Amino acid sequence: MDEAYRLISEGGFERLRTREVASRAGVNTATLHYYFATKEDLIRGVVERLFQELAMVDESPRDESSTPLEELREEFEDSRYRFQETPETYIILYELSLRSLRDETIRDMLQELDGRWWRHIEGYLTKGVREGVFRSDLDIPAAVATLMAFGKGSIWQSMNNPQAFPADRVYAQIERWITGKGPSTSPE
Amino acid sequence: MDEAYRLISEGGFERLRTREVASRAGVNTATLHYYFATKEDLIRGVVERLFQELAMVDESPRDESSTPLEELREEFEDSRYRFQETPETYIILYELSLRSLRDETIRDMLQELDGRWWRHIEGYLTKGVREGVFRSDLDIPAAVATLMAFGKGSIWQSMNNPQAFPADRVYAQIERWITGKGPSTSPE
Amino acid sequence: MDEAYRLISEGGFERLRTREVASRAGVNTATLHYYFATKEDLIRGVVERLFQELAMVDESPRDESSTPLEELREEFEDSRYRFQETPETYIILYELSLRSLRDETIRDMLQELDGRWWRHIEGYLTKGVREGVFRSDLDIPAAVATLMAFGKGSIWQSMNNPQAFPADRVYAQIERWITGKGPSTSPE
Amino acid sequence: MDEAYRLISEGGFERLRTREVASRAGVNTATLHYYFATKEDLIRGVVERLFQELAMVDESPRDESSTPLEELREEFEDSRYRFQETPETYIILYELSLRSLRDETIRDMLQELDGRWWRHIEGYLTKGVREGVFRSDLDIPAAVATLMAFGKGSIWQSMNNPQAFPADRVYAQIERWITGKGPSTSPE
DNA sequence: GATGAATGAGCATTCATTCAT
DNA sequence: AATGAATGAATGCTCATTCAT
Numbered sequence: 001m002d003e004a005y006r007l008i009s010e011g012g013f014e015r016l017r018t019r020e021v022a023s024r025a026g027v028n029t030a031t032l033h034y035y036f037a038t039k040e041d042l043i044r045g046v047v048e049r050l051f052q053e054l055a056m057v058d059e060s061p062r063d064e065s066s067t068p069l070e071e072l073r074e075e076f077e078d079s080r081y082r083f084q085e086t087p088e089t090y091i092i093l094y095e096l097s098l099r100s101l102r103d104e105t106i107r108d109m110l111q112e113l114d115g116r117w118w119r120h121i122e123g124y125l126t127k128g129v130r131e132g133v134f135r136s137d138l139d140i141p142a143a144v145a146t147l148m149a150f151g152k153g154s155i156w157q158s159m160n161n162p163q164a165f166p167a168d169r170v171y172a173q174i175e176r177w178i179t180g181k182g183p184s185t186s187p188e
Numbered sequence: 189m190d191e192a193y194r195l196i197s198e199g200g201f202e203r204l205r206t207r208e209v210a211s212r213a214g215v216n217t218a219t220l221h222y223y224f225a226t227k228e229d230l231i232r233g234v235v236e237r238l239f240q241e242l243a244m245v246d247e248s249p250r251d252e253s254s255t256p257l258e259e260l261r262e263e264f265e266d267s268r269y270r271f272q273e274t275p276e277t278y279i280i281l282y283e284l285s286l287r288s289l290r291d292e293t294i295r296d297m298l299q300e301l302d303g304r305w306w307r308h309i310e311g312y313l314t315k316g317v318r319e320g321v322f323r324s325d326l327d328i329p330a331a332v333a334t335l336m337a338f339g340k341g342s343i344w345q346s347m348n349n350p351q352a353f354p355a356d357r358v359y360a361q362i363e364r365w366i367t368g369k370g371p372s373t374s375p376e
Numbered sequence: 377m378d379e380a381y382r383l384i385s386e387g388g389f390e391r392l393r394t395r396e397v398a399s400r401a402g403v404n405t406a407t408l409h410y411y412f413a414t415k416e417d418l419i420r421g422v423v424e425r426l427f428q429e430l431a432m433v434d435e436s437p438r439d440e441s442s443t444p445l446e447e448l449r450e451e452f453e454d455s456r457y458r459f460q461e462t463p464e465t466y467i468i469l470y471e472l473s474l475r476s477l478r479d480e481t482i483r484d485m486l487q488e489l490d491g492r493w494w495r496h497i498e499g500y501l502t503k504g505v506r507e508g509v510f511r512s513d514l515d516i517p518a519a520v521a522t523l524m525a526f527g528k529g530s531i532w533q534s535m536n537n538p539q540a541f542p543a544d545r546v547y548a549q550i551e552r553w554i555t556g557k558g559p560s561t562s563p564e
Numbered sequence: 565m566d567e568a569y570r571l572i573s574e575g576g577f578e579r580l581r582t583r584e585v586a587s588r589a590g591v592n593t594a595t596l597h598y599y600f601a602t603k604e605d606l607i608r609g610v611v612e613r614l615f616q617e618l619a620m621v622d623e624s625p626r627d628e629s630s631t632p633l634e635e636l637r638e639e640f641e642d643s644r645y646r647f648q649e650t651p652e653t654y655i656i657l658y659e660l661s662l663r664s665l666r667d668e669t670i671r672d673m674l675q676e677l678d679g680r681w682w683r684h685i686e687g688y689l690t691k692g693v694r695e696g697v698f699r700s701d702l703d704i705p706a707a708v709a710t711l712m713a714f715g716k717g718s719i720w721q722s723m724n725n726p727q728a729f730p731a732d733r734v735y736a737q738i739e740r741w742i743t744g745k746g747p748s749t750s751p752e
Numbered sequence: 753g754a755t756g757a758a759t760g761a762g763c764a765t766t767c768a769t770t771c772a773t
Numbered sequence: 774a775a776t777g778a779a780t781g782a783a784t785g786c787t788c789a790t791t792c793a794t
Contacts, residue, residue, distance in 0.1 A: 012286060014202040018768060028776045030770080039768060095286060097348050098200060101279070111349060118352075137364070142357035145345070146338065149353070153341030157333070160285050161299060164306075165337070169330035176325070177365035206785060216759045218787080223757095227785065388662060390578045394764060404780045406766080411778095415764065467665070473724050474576055474659060487725060494728075513740070518733035521721070522714065525729070529717030533709070536661050537675060540682075541713070545706035552701065553741035582789060592755045594791080599753095603789060 001025055001032075004046050009088030013095055018042070044105070050092055051109055055116065068128030072178065075121070076171040079151060083158050090155045114148070121147050128178075135180035143178070150174070189213055189220075192234050197276030200283055201231065232293075238280055239297055243304065256316030260366065263309070264359040267339060271346050278343045302336070309335050316366075323368035331366070338362070377401055377408070380422050385464030388471055389419065420481075426468055427485055431492065444504030448554065451497070452547040455527060459534050466531045490524070497523050504554075511556035519554070526550070565589055565596075568610050573652030577607070577659055608669070614656055615673055619680065632692030636742065639685070640735040643715060647722050654719045678712070685711050692742075699744035707742070714738070 003024040008016055018039055022032040036042040066074065083090055100107040121144045128134035157165045191212040196204055206227055210220040224230040254262065271278055288295040309332045316322035345353045379400040384392055394415055398408040412418040442450065459466055476483040497520045504510035533541045567588040572580055582603055586596040600606040630638065647654055664671040685708045692698035721729045 011290065012202075014200075017766095029768085030777080031775050033769065034774070034776095037769090091286075091289070097344060098279075098283060098286070100348055102199065107348070114349060114352070139357050139361050142354055142361040145353055145358050146361060149341030149345050149358070150334065150338045151341065152344040153337030153339065156285060156340040156344065157337050160288055160295070161302060164302070165333055166330055169327050170333050170337070173327050173330040173334060205783090207783090217785085218760080219758050221786065222759095225786090387666065388578075390576075393762090395762090405764085406781075407779050409765065410780095413765090467662075470662060473720060474655075474662070476724055477655070478575065483724070490725060490728070515733050515737050518730055518737040521729055521734050522737060525717030525721050525734070526710065526714045527717065528720040529713030529715065532661060532716040532720065533713050536664055536671070537678060540678070541709055542706055545703050546709050546713070549703050549706040549710060581787095593789085594756080595754050597790065598755095601790090 001036075001042065001045065004042055005049065005088065005092070008046060008095065009091045013043070013099065016043075046092070047096060047106060047109065050089060050096070051113065053089060054093065054113055067133065068124040068131060069133050069175075069179070071124040072128070072175065073171075075147075075151075076167075076174075079154065080167055083155065087159070091159060094155060094159065117148060117151075118144055125178075134178050137180075138178070147174075189224075189230065189233065192230055193237065193276060193280070196234060196283065197279045201287065204231075206230070234280070235284065235294060235297065238277060238284070239301065241277060242281065242301055255321065256312040256319060257321050257363075257367065259312040260316070260363065261359070263335075263339075264355075264362075267342065268355055268359075271343065275347070279347060282343060282347065305336060305339075306332055313366075322366050326366065335362075377412070377418065377421065380418055381425065381464065381468070384422060384471065385467045389475065392419070394418070422468070423472065423482060423485065426465060426472070427489065429465060430469065430489055443509065444500040444507060445509050445551075445555065447500040448504070448551065449547070451523075451527075452543075452550075455530065456543055459531065463535070467535060470531060470535060493524060493527075494520055501554075510554050513556075514554070523550075565600075565606065565609065568606055569613065569652065569656070572610060572659065573655045577663065580607075582606070610656070611660060611670060611673065614653060614660070615677065617653060618657070618677055631697065632688040632695060633697050633739075633743070635688040636692070636739065637735075639711075639715075640731075640738075643718065644731055647719065651723070655723060658719060658723060681712060681715075682708055689742075698742050701744075702742065711738075 001021055004016065004021045007021060007024070016039075018032055019029050021042065022029045025032070032042070036045060096106055096110060100110050122140060125134060125138065125140055125143055125147075129136060129138050129140070154165070154167075154170075189209060192204065192209045195209055195212065204227070206220055207217055209230065210217045213220070220230070224233060284294055284298060288298050310328060313322060313326065313328050313331055313335075317324060317326050317328070342353070342355075342358075377397060380392065380397045383397055383400065392415070394408055395405055397418065398405045401408070408418070412421060472482055472486060476486050498516060501510060501514065501516055501519055501523075505512060505514050505516070530541070530543075530546075565585055568580065568585045571585055571588065580603075582596055583593050585606065586593045589596070596606070600609060660670055660674060664674050686704060689698060689702065689704055689707055689711075693700060693702050693704070718729070718731075718734075
């Protein structure tokens with residue numbers, strides 16, 4: 001239910017009330033329970049929807065011909081764009097991470113998502129090193145972990161204190177670190 | 189109350205029950221309310237305690253003679269150590285970030301914490317660049333933001349999927365990025 | 377809810393418990409709250425019901441042809457009859473007078489009731505004086521106030537010490553006072 | 565305790581809290597319970613105090629030489645004066661009437677008070693009739709009951725809607741009724 | 753005498769869920 | 774497929790009272 005999705009992003013799982021979901025959707029509480037037997041079922045629905053949405057992104061057919069550097073930039077650009085457009089998605093993702101500590105199903109789903117993300121980053125980093133566009137001394141697994149941690153931390157920061165996060169310069173800096181190049185305006 | 193602290197880290201604010209806190213602490217519900225008039229008061233107490241604990245760290249008198257590089261390493265070491273010893277603290281911090289979206293008081297407290305952290309990192313990065321131990325092309329504000337995002341993302345990752353986070357190698361990599369030096373095993 | 381009505385007259389607002397109302401009505405506490413969101417709502421319902429009941433009396437279409445003296449007697453008769461039949465109503469009215477000291481809504485409702493009562497008495501007293509059945513030296517406003525005070529005091533007395541209140545003789549006496557006539561048994 | 569007295573008149577028995585009484589009196593709750601084992605004891609104390617205060621009035625040595633008419637006027641004057649000076653006393657009396665419906669001790673005390681009052685009024689009415697200052701056709705018991713009901717009703721009215729009670733004219737009217745005389749300004 | 757701390761019994765209210773229709 | 778009515782099991786909180794000191 002769209003309304004559940006919206007409500008969670010507004011007030012978190014903590015404030016999610018079946019009555020509220022039903023009334024916002026314009027149906028009776030009993031009707032809601034006709035479709036989602038329990039609240040847990042409803043949440044499962046929300047999670048699955050989120051999962052598909054996020055999975056879609058990572059799977060999205062990147063242009064085969066794009067270079068590793070383009071992929072890195074695309075990753076940054078994409079996450080920034082998506083956070084601006086649908087911050088709810090990321091707030092719910094953040095909430096789910098918490099819930100995954102106590103819910104195995106969610107934990108599995110999130111690990112699956114992380115796995116995909118890992119392989120995606122690993123792919124273009126490896127390619128980039130091989131092609132010489134990224135630093136040759138890159139410790140690939142460590143770099144993947146770093147980029148993922150950084151990505152999640154960016155969500156955290158953007159969520160709490162967006163104005164204190166100079167995205168452009170941050171992305172540029174990371175790019176320099178990974179490529180090993182100096183600032184593009186003053187190449188060594 | 190220690191028990192509230194523990195309970196929140198176990199089940200989140202969502203599952204915090206005054207009855208449970210009281211019974212775990214071995215007192216009557218009414219006794220709990222004798223000390224904390226409302227549940228909100230109890231939470232406030234927990235938050236303040238967390239705040240002091242985290243603030244203490246950043247303020248802790250670092251050895252004046254420590255070099256910027258040592259400070260960076262100390263930062264990594266410290267966060268890893270503290271997460272291992274008292275993961276609850278970080279889980280609660282994570283929860284609070286969520287709560288801060290809907291609670292101004294918490295938002296302010298967390299921003300204050302972030303401010304301190306920012307100044308701390310900014311301090312040693314600036315010093316490191318001046319002394320030549322860090323890359324001269326470092327974009328300080330961007331680097332601070334990156335390190336903070338990375339730090340928060342590490343909490344997130346460690347919380348959800350600790351075994352997939354090769355801390356040592358990640359830290360080493362970041363160090364190389366910041367110092368601009370190659371891997372220590374293959375000095376230039 | 378009838379049961380709330382009964383319970384208040386039995387134990388006053390002070391001892392009114394939603395649980396008790398619900399259980400007496402044979403429903404679950406939650407069911408009671410389904411109809412009356414709060415206890416205050418329930419009380420409001422009771423008050424409104426009482427209000428209608430009392431208002432109805434004063435508005436009740438008195439026989440147009442009834443003489444002022446008949447109206448006075450009817451007033452006495454009616455109050456005695458009603459107190460015997462539904463003493464709860466008057467006990468609750470008494471309680472409400474107390475509550476009105478601290479609750480503006482109730483104060484307004486009771487003043488409205490008093491206003492109707494005042495106009496009703498004023499009506500037949502004026503008519504009676506004009507027609508010569510009542511003493512010509514009657515100070516109408518004072519007489520109305522006296523009759524109302526007397527009416528309320530009768531409720532008070534009947535409530536606390538019914539056997540010490542010789543209603544018949546009291547009413548007869550007042551009638552003599554108002555008409556200025558001697559006792560019917562010994563006409564002047 | 566004075567504070568209990570004040571609190572009851574402010575908010576009724578319903579809102580009487582031992583904590584509040586204690587804190588207003590500037591002592592600990594436990595200390596209050598040292599003097600009044602139970603809340604019931606405290607209330608008993610208040611009731612006794614009220615009883616003495618009201619009893620004192622009726623017993624107060626009226627001037628032996630005062631005439632029945634003076635006594636009637638004194639009665640009116642006194643009640644008006646006392647209500648103005650210490651309305652709390654009458655509010656509590658009103659509350660107690662309600663409580664007496666469920667508490668035998670209070671019922672007995674109030675009936676004792678009523679008895680004294682009855683005898684007092686009966687005394688001067690009888691004397692007045694004998695001396696010819698009051699109507700000869702006065703039905704003494706009925707008149708006593710009427711005056712008492714009127715007195716209580718006056719408390720009720722004054723409590724709820726003081727400005728709608730023209731005391732002076734009301735008293736004058738009753739006096740005319742009892743004496744059988746026309747208005748003093750225009751004697752028949 | 754006095755008090756801080758503690759408690760049992762209760763209270764209004766909430767909420768996911770069920771059920772007859 | 775939909776709903777109004779009903780409910781059990783909490784939940785945060787209150788308050789008179791007790792007790793060790």
